[in-house]
Amino acid sequence: MDRKFLTIMRNEPVTHDTRFMELAGDCREITKPGQFLNIRLDGCFLRRPISIYDWTEDRVSILYKVVGKGTRQMADMHPGENLDVLLPLGNGFRTDLHGRKPVLIGGGIGMPPMYGVAKALRRDFPDLPVQVILGFNTAEDILPTEAFRKLDIEPVITTADGSAGMKGFVTDALEQTEQDYVFACGPEPMLRAVWPLAEDGQFSFEERMGCGFGACMGCSCRTKYGTKRICKDGPVLMREEIIW
Incomplete structure (x- = not known):
């Protein structure tokens, strides 16, 4: 840093x-x-x-x-x-861990890190079948997705009100998708809903931060492996260590 x-x-x-x-x-x-x-x-x-x-x-x-x-x-x-x-x-996503059929899930402004993951996977594992699901409230909230298409990935779009793409939430699309590993970033209710559907994966959490580099302990959370700081030990946590 x-x-x-x-x-x-x-x-x-x-x-x-x-x-x-x-x-x-x-x-x-x-x-x-x-x-x-x-x-x-x-x-x-x-x-x-x-x-x-x-x-x-x-x-x-x-x-x-x-x-x-x-x-x-x-x-x-x-x-x-x-x-x-x-x-x-932050620690970022480990793209060397990705399973055989990874699905990248971004909710709202949680979409940007998913582009970074997609780009890294395409660069390092060009034959890996990468899928992307992006969720928004309405059509006017949809963030630009052309960058994914340049990677030869067509994202599945969901909107809560059905004004664009699939009506519903990212979990509705995930339930219809064959996968064995999930990368996810978005609001905590979305992460909590995705977690039981994921066989394995990594989850990036949003949190209010005081310092941003682990000194103040203001964004600490409890995990199966002890207390971690979202800003320094996270924001990415492994699925198996998350306690809801």
Whole structure:
């Protein structure tokens, strides 16, 4: 983990409440999908943790939902401005563990890490049959999926109201999908519903964080193997260690 000052290259809306931001700078320390940035914003006591969507050695991109003071401030920023960022944080997904028929599941803004997992699996295991299920509330909430198609993956889309794709939740699609390993990121109710349907897998949890790197213990959770910190020991936990 290191502190960087990254320059905004792009900051564009992709849905009615979600934006895409690309940052330029030294990003060589990012190594795994599922890691995140912690962004300092003027007037905000705590940094804002945002999942990494994609990265290279000198670029990192994020998708973020505008929901409060910090993300509204981010939405008003322009190319050329700098951000004070801690990166990379979190343990990320282990893509060397993937089963024979992995399914990647993203709920809402939990979709960005799933693209990182898909990209890593395609690169390292090109013959692996990767499937992706993405869940949203309505059609207007659907995040761009063209990046998956460039990997030759056609995501299954679900919407709670049936306004696009399959009506229902990601679990409805998962029950109709042959799989032996799940990568999942999204709100806790979604993860809790996916867990009993998964034979094995990894789950990325969202949590309010104080420091973002394990010092404050504010995001601690109980697991079968003792107390872990979502920011440092997570956000990715193995299926077998999760206690609901």
